[in-house]
Amino acid sequence: MMFFLVGYMGSGKSVIGNKLAEILKYDFIDLDEYIVQKEGITIKKIFDKKGEIYFRKIENLYFKELIGSKNTVVSLGGGTPCYGNNMNLILESENSLSIYLKASIGTLVDRLYEEKSKRPLIAHLESKSQLTEFIGKHIFERAPFYEQSSLIIKTDGLMVKEVVDKLVLKLF
Numbered sequence: 001m002m003f004f005l006v007g008y009m010g011s012g013k014s015v016i017g018n019k020l021a022e023i024l025k026y027d028f029i030d031l032d033e034y035i036v037q038k039e040g041i042t043i044k045k046i047f048d049k050k051g052e053i054y055f056r057k058i059e060n061l062y063f064k065e066l067i068g069s070k071n072t073v074v075s076l077g078g079g080t081p082c083y084g085n086n087m088n089l090i091l092e093s094e095n096s097l098s099i100y101l102k103a104s105i106g107t108l109v110d111r112l113y114e115e116k117s118k119r120p121l122i123a124h125l126e127s128k129s130q131l132t133e134f135i136g137k138h139i140f141e142r143a144p145f146y147e148q149s150s151l152i153i154k155t156d157g158l159m160v161k162e163v164v165d166k167l168v169l170k171l172f
């Protein structure tokens with residue numbers, strides 16, 4: 001079985017995916033970390049040196065390498081389901097479940113403000129109000145992809161452990 005964690009930057013895909021894998025005794029792969037390992041360069045540097053289109057191309061290639069793995073939790077990047085045919089590949093892949101970690105714009109801004117420098121798409125935004133405006137527009141474009149997921153978990157007001165518990169309860 002494979003679980004794909006989907007959602008906007010800051011929704012908790014990386015941290016929740018890791019914990020879910022631990023509980024299930026599954027392998028854990030964070031697609032961004034996988035890309036960094038394979039390319040030997042940070043995500044920020046890939047964007048800076050090669051641009052977003054190049055990133056989307058390799059993101060799609062590495063994502064396809066992971067499909068079909070056994071007993072694995074994969075935390076995707078926030079943009080992964082929104083480019084190419086990635087979301088369809090998840091939905092069509094056998095023995096797989098997509099999980100959308102949903103959070104309000106306010107929650108995402110609070111979680112991302114301190115760590116936006118790691119994320120090239122938002123690193124340049126200076127104030128919380130700029131971040132709020134950007135995320136509002138961006139989520140409007142992306143939500144139709146995220147919403148196709150098999151399971152939707154609302155994470156507002158929940159601590160990491162509470163999100164994991166809620167997810168495990170929904171799964172079993």
Ligand SMILES: Nc1ncnc2c1ncn2[C@@H]1O[C@H](COP(=O)(O)OP(=O)(O)O)[C@@H](O)[C@H]1O
Nearest residue numbers: 008009010011012013014015111158159160163
């Ligand atoms: N439910 C939560 N409550 C509080 N902080 C959270 C929660 N989920 C994630 N975080 C924090 O938000 C930040 C972004 O989480 P991360 O897992 O990297 O998100 P993503 O991979 O979706 O971008 C991290 O600092 C993480 O610890």
Ligand SMILES: O=C(O)C1=C[C@@H](OP(=O)(O)O)[C@@H](O)[C@H](O)C1
Nearest residue numbers: 008009010032077078079119120
């Ligand atoms: O939303 C996006 O397009 C991106 C999200 C990031 O992953 P996280 O969602 O784990 O931050 C990373 O893949 C890259 O910076 C682009």
Ligand SMILES: [Mg+2]
Nearest residue numbers: 013014032077
């Ligand atoms: Mg992540």
